[in-house]
Amino acid sequence: MKKVLIVAKDEIIRTSLKLSFENMKFKTVVADHAGALNMFFTEEPSAVVICDYNEKNKEFKGVETYADIKNSATNEIIFRLGFSKLDHADYLQIPCDLKELNKKLALAMSFQQK
Amino acid sequence: MKMKKIILIVEDLIEEQKIAKSVAVENGFGVVMTATLEDAFRLWKNLGDKIVGIVTDLHFPEKENGTDAANPNGLAVIIEAITKNVPVVVCSNINHHYAEYLKVVISGLEKLSGKRIPFTMDRKDWSIAITELKKIIGGITK
Numbered sequence: 376m377k378k379v380l381i382v383a384k385d386e387i388i389r390t391s392l393k394l395s396f397e398n399m400k401f402k403t404v405v406a407d408h409a410g411a412l413n414m415f416f417t418e419e420p421s422a423v424v425i426c427d428y429n430e431k432n433k434e435f436k437g438v439e440t441y442a443d444i445k446n447s448a449t450n451e452i453i454f455r456l457g458f459s460k461l462d463h464a465d466y467l468q469i470p471c472d473l474k475e476l477n478k479k480l481a482l483a484m485s486f487q488q489k
Numbered sequence: 490m491k492m493k494k495i496i497l498i499v500e501d502l503i504e505e506q507k508i509a510k511s512v513a514v515e516n517g518f519g520v521v522m523t524a525t526l527e528d529a530f531r532l533w534k535n536l537g538d539k540i541v542g543i544v545t546d547l548h549f550p551e552k553e554n555g556t557d558a559a560n561p562n563g564l565a566v567i568i569e570a571i572t573k574n575v576p577v578v579v580c581s582n583i584n585h586h587y588a589e590y591l592k593v594v595i596s597g598l599e600k601l602s603g604k605r606i607p608f609t610m611d612r613k614d615w616s617i618a619i620t621e622l623k624k625i626i627g628g629i630t631k
Binding site: 409413 | 492493495506510514519520521522523532535536539
């Protein structure tokens, strides 16, 4: 079973995404931004969904979390979620339809080599 | 499932980063990559003991958008690695004719710390650098 790492500052978001992905038969692990990179190496997920991409505060910068994981990734699928309107293939503006995210994730994983 | 050994690579040029990462991954390492001194220390603090080795360039900026890429910030990485007892290898393209002060500093640090600090010059040879790091890490884990 493929594993998805969910990174979000809010527990409620982590839990919602976890339930949604588990419905899609993915195994899930969750982390906040501070623990994301550590979890990425420990759990070796097939995909990572990073929320709060546009957030920048004392505790974390979403852009930094994304860059850290992207720089360490080999062929893991990475999606970033945020409130701003940005034009990146791996970016979804929230609020977004969870079904759409699930579909994108499932499609990307179906092409994944690992 | 056995976790990969993680190494930190400090290199500011994107093309070199790609080569370095590819060589490290081929050698079985998990890679944490950064382009600045500030970021290197942030990532190191974040991952702590999970970082088992470092390969660093010598000249790169201290901070993002920094204009000080000519400063030998790699020396700070080397000293931090010695302090933390983490193996470190230097991968630089500095012309050996102009690297006398660095040779003196690095060999001095080797003598003072009693640790080997392999140092490639003239061209960035990531294969040699990663192989050297593997040798040192292998020696430590035995």
